[in-house]
Amino acid sequence: MAHLGSRAAKKRGRALAVPVGLALTASLTFLPSVAASAAPLGNTADTAKASKADTTGPKLSYVANLNAYATVKAAKQAVERAGGTVVTVHEQIGVLVAHSQNPEFAKQLRAQRGLFVSVGATRTAPLQTVQTTEEGTTQQLSAADAAKAAADAAPGEEPLESNQWDLRAIKADQAHKINDGSPDVTVGIIDTGVDDTHPDLAGNFSKEQSANCVGGVADTSEGAWRPYADGSDHGTHVAGTIGAPRNGVGVSGVAPGVKIAGIKVSEPGTSLFYTEAVVCGFMFAAEKGIEVTNNSYYVDPWYFNCKTDDDQKALVEALTRASNYAQRKGVLNVAAAGNENFDLSADSIVDDSSPNDTTPVPRTIDPRVCLDVPTQLPGVVTVTATGDKGFKSYYSSFGLGVADVAAPGGDKWQVPATPDANGRVLSTIPGGYGYKQGTSMATPHVAGVAALLKSAHPTATPSQLQAMLKGQATKTACPAQVYNAAGTLIDATTCESKWGQTGYYGYGVVDALKAVK
Secondary structure (H helix, E strand, C coil): EEEECCCCEEECCCECCCCCHHHHHHCCCCCCHHHHCCCCCHHHHHHHHHHCCCCCCEEEEEEECCCCCCCHHHHHHHHHCCCCCEEECCCCCCCCEEEEECHHHHHHHCCCCCEEEEECCCCCCCCCCCCCCCCCEEEECCCHHHHHHHHHHCCCCCCHHCCCCCHHHHHHHHHHCCCCCCCCCEEEEEECCCCCCCCCHHHCCCCCHECCCCCCCEECCCCCCCCCCCCCHHHHHHHHHHHHCCCCCCCCCCCCCCEEEEEEEEEECCCCCCHHHHHHHHHHHHCCCCCCCCCECCCCCCHHHEECCHHHHHHHHHHHHHHHHHCCCCCEEEEEECCCCCCCCCCEEEEEEEECCCCCCCCEEECCCCCCCCCCCCEEEEEEECCCHHHHHCCCCCCCCCCCCEEEEECCCCCCCCCCCCEEEEECCCCCEECCCCCHHHHHHHHHHHHHHHCCCCCCCHHHHHHHHHHHEEEECCCCCCCCCCCEECCCCCEEEEEEEEEEECCCCCCHHHHHC
């Protein structure tokens, strides 16, 4: 993975009894054109005070989640009075994105409960000018290794497919003999950008469903979805695993017949994934008819967003509204569980990496209150990683009742009998091919299988697709042993089983062959 209760509302001073959950539910069907008239905007003294908003603080980005009875016009006016500038409004879900240098900006908006359910800063570091830098490391496939793999390829295989142990692990190679997937199905890769000029991706790439959402507003200009210069190859690697076509050029994806789209949401220079960009990504996917999204990241700067914190609570609310809206528009969202070997069903977890855009402050969190997003959002498919031997990958986070399914993500300690003997996952990168490992690599295998299921069942809803994913998965019991980070086999004492699930594998390892049958 890269780096991966409601209040009562008021209307014109009259208290309205709002059942628990109504504020969120109503906001998901937010229609400003038919909303009730604006809630009170504060008294004259408040307005005068707000008109002289402090602008001496760092310039931050904020999300403001509107009350179900608020109007967009009133919300914009409140933002401007508090010294903010509106960047965009997602009217369908009542989420507004703004910039402000007023240190009291969020506090002043939160006080207007007739307008806002929650307001929060999406980052702890000030907005920066655009810059690029190298991000991440990849084991690039050499020309010699590529030639060795091509010489070892069996008839009908792609030139590098002999090194793709991961396809064989989920029977994708057998599934391709029956159904490659439909070009009517598109998987949106919400990530660091996709290089659609790559010869092993260009044939399946959908420019019409691609954009750059960095900053919170979709830019669909030519090439905007591509990685930044000298930026991360992460999204391009994910793309190849999902949908590299069988064209005789390199590798094959899990669903080589479907379309792939790039929705770039990572910042230049840091490759951080901020809330406003991810909300834009979900909304763009929903409006562009994308059927599946792949989310191999967590939303920065907080590894876990605690609902007890005013800022983090607002981020969870905005992302929940956006992902729920996408699901209602027919999108199945698939996300990585993470690479920290966390038990997401534990009573407590020590988070020592947040916030990751300034200075982390170690804290102990309850994962039932502090969520890893998007993977712990409602309706999202949570994916853990396995290696060639079928063990949970040493780095993969897990959790009984949290993990839904598992898939190959690679593990350097689980060495396959391939020409390269490399336990990581081989896929496309700008300019060639390379190996990576992570739940980031497991997630596109699941997204690819989901695309095959959608191809076979075009009218299936996201919830039906999720049920099929779980149903066709190969049940996998807790292992006796598992590799640790040092490559030593240890007792798998952290794996729990219940309700036909395990904490390591959820309902099991996905099976592409079952998906097409």
